[in-house]
Amino acid sequence: xxxxxxxxxxxxxxxxxxxxxxxxxxxxxxxxxxxxxxxxxxxxxxxxxxxxxxxxxxxxxxxxxxxxxxxxxxxxxxxxxxxxxxxxxxxxxxxxxxxxxxxxxx
Amino acid sequence: xxxxxxxxxxxxxxxxxxxxxxxxxxxxxxxxxxxxxxxxxxxxxxxxxxxxxxxxxxxxxxxxxxxxxxxxxxxxxxxxxxxxxxxxxxxxxxxxxxxxxxxxxxxxxxxxxxxxxxxx
Numbered sequence: 333x334x335x336x337x338x339x340x341x342x343x344x345x346x347x348x349x350x351x352x353x354x355x356x357x358x359x360x361x362x363x364x365x366x367x368x369x370x371x372x373x374x375x376x377x378x379x380x381x382x383x384x385x386x387x388x389x390x391x392x393x394x395x396x397x398x399x400x401x402x403x404x405x406x407x408x409x410x411x412x413x414x415x416x417x418x419x420x421x422x423x424x425x426x427x428x429x430x431x432x433x434x435x436x437x438x
Numbered sequence: 439x440x441x442x443x444x445x446x447x448x449x450x451x452x453x454x455x456x457x458x459x460x461x462x463x464x465x466x467x468x469x470x471x472x473x474x475x476x477x478x479x480x481x482x483x484x485x486x487x488x489x490x491x492x493x494x495x496x497x498x499x500x501x502x503x504x505x506x507x508x509x510x511x512x513x514x515x516x517x518x519x520x521x522x523x524x525x526x527x528x529x530x531x532x533x534x535x536x537x538x539x540x541x542x543x544x545x546x547x548x549x550x551x552x553x554x555x556x557x558x
Binding site: 333364366368374375376377378381382387419421423426427428429430431432 | 482483484485496498499532534541542543544545546548549550551
């Protein structure tokens with residue numbers, strides 16, 4: 333199984349901050365990597381696919397990068413709606429998710 | 439925009455069988471790969487597997503043969519059966535849609551989720 337490791341587990345930040353979170357795969361997954369945003373009591377929502385492709389609803393302050401085993405999700409100017417938990421997911425070989433990064437208000 | 443809704447009992451007895459159904463509306467179940475995913479405090483997000491509209495399946499090996507999927511295209515529904523449940527199966531269960539080819543397992547639509555707990 334491919335293991336996905338996200339860091340940090342919790343990220344404390346202020347409105348307007350630039351934040352970056354990372355996701356590492358235990359083996360190469362090419363660019364078969366997605367990111368999801370989840371808010372309490374809601375289903376996850378697909379943010380980014382193929383490591384850097386934005387879903388149509390996603391504002392341009394979000395960006396994804398990486399390939400192989402190292403990936404990152406960046407929010408350039410944190411907005412109130414962005415406080416949530418973010419998960420990465422590989423779909424190169426089956427499906428596995430990271431354990432999540434919770435973005436909280438500092 | 440496709441809508442998805444899980445249904446089924448919220449309480450299951452240990453060692454018994456969990457059954458859930460996902461109804462797809464505002465879109466056809468034909469094409470795409472239809473998935474089950476669960477979220478629990480201990481395991482995080484765990485992919486259970488998929489079924490295609492034609493009935494092709496792939497299961498997470500971690501479920502060790504306890505899981506079965508079925509699809510009913512006439513009702514635009516697909517279903518999950520999980521046998522011999524234990525406390526470790528307590529989770530919020532989501533149905534989700536993936537791409538139209540089996541390697542494109544990004545999930546662009548999700549149901550709202552249904553909590554399944556074990557009752558003694």
